[in-house]
Amino acid sequence: ILNVEQSPQSLHVQEGDSTNFTCSFPSSNFYALHWYRWETAKSPEALFVMTLNGDEKKKGRISATLNTKEGYSYLYIKGSQPEDSATYLCAANTGNQFYFGTGTSLTVIP
Amino acid sequence: EAQVTQNPRYLITVTGKKLTVTCSQNMNHEYMSWYRQDPGLGLRQIYYSMNVEVTDKGDVPEGYKVSRKEKRNFPLILESPSPNQTSLYFCASQQSGYNSPLHFGNGTRLTVT
Numbered sequence: 001i002l003n004v005e006q007s008p009q010s011l012h013v014q015e016g017d018s019t020n021f022t023c024s025f026p027s028s029n030f031y032a033l034h035w036y037r038w039e040t041a042k043s044p045e046a047l048f049v050m051t052l053n054g055d056e057k058k059k060g061r062i063s064a065t066l067n068t069k070e071g072y073s074y075l076y077i078k079g080s081q082p083e084d085s086a087t088y089l090c091a092a093n094t095g096n097q098f099y100f101g102t103g104t105s106l107t108v109i110p
Numbered sequence: 111e112a113q114v115t116q117n118p119r120y121l122i123t124v125t126g127k128k129l130t131v132t133c134s135q136n137m138n139h140e141y142m143s144w145y146r147q148d149p150g151l152g153l154r155q156i157y158y159s160m161n162v163e164v165t166d167k168g169d170v171p172e173g174y175k176v177s178r179k180e181k182r183n184f185p186l187i188l189e190s191p192s193p194n195q196t197s198l199y200f201c202a203s204q205q206s207g208y209n210s211p212l213h214f215g216n217g218t219r220l221t222v223t
Contacts, residue, residue, distance in 0.1 A: 001169055004152065031208045032208040032209065034211060034212065036211075036212075042216075043200060043214035043215060043216050043217055044153075044200070044212075044214050045214075046211030046212065046213075049208075049209050049210065049211050051208055051209060089152070089153070091153070091212075093208060095208075096158060096160065096166065097155055097158065097168060097169075098143065098145075098153075098155055098212070099152075099155075099169075100145075100152035100153040100154070101152050102150065102151060102152045103152065
C-alpha cells in the first residue's frame with residue numbers, strides 16, 4: 001500500500017486569491033501522478049496526468065508541477081473563482097494500481 | 111458520448127442478500143477498476159482488470175468479486191453484503207498507457223442494513 005498525503009485538508013479563500021495544494025507520495029515504484037477535480041454529487045474529473053520529473057502542466061488558471069525525486073506535486077489555482085470550489089484529489093499510479101490521497105476541499109468565497 | 115455508466119445510483123439492501131453493481135464503458139478501454147469512498151479516507155481500490163479475463167485484487171478486495179468477460183463490462187459482485195460495505199462506489203476505466211487519465215462513472219451509493 002502506498003501512502004499518498006494531501007495538504008491542507010480544507011481551504012477557504014476569497015474570490016480572486018491564488019492558492020496551492022500539496023500532494024506527497026513515495027518516490028519509489030512511481031509511474032504517474034494524477035490530479036482530479038471532484039464536485040459534490042458528481043464523479044471525479046481528470047485535470048492532469050504527469051509522469052516525468054519536472055513536468056509542468058496548465059489548463060486555464062490551474063497548473064501543476066511534479067517532483068518525482070522528492071515525491072511531491074503542487075496544484076496551483078490563480079485568481080480563484082466560486083466555480084473552483086470542489087475537492088481536489090491526487091493519485092499515484094504504480095503501474096496497475098492507483099493510490100489516492102484524501103483530497104483538499106477548496107471553498108472560494110464570493 | 112464517451113462515458114462510464116454505473117447502475118444503480120442508489121441501493122439499499124439487507125445483510126446477506128447478493129447484489130451486483132454494473133459498470134460499462136464505451137471507449138474500448140483495456141483497464142477498468144473499482145473503488146470505494148469512505149469518510150476520512152481516500153478512494154481505495156477494490157479490484158482492477160488489465161483486459162478481458164484478467165482481474166487482480168486491489169487494496170480492499172475482501173467481500174467482493176468481479177468478472178471481465180467482455181471488454182466493456184466490469185461488474186462488482188457482493189455475494190453476502192455486510193454493513194461495513196456501506197459506502198460510495200466508483201467504477202473507472204483507462205486507456206492503456208501511463209499518460210492516460212481515469213474516467214469515472216457517476217457512483218453508486220450502497221447502504222447495507
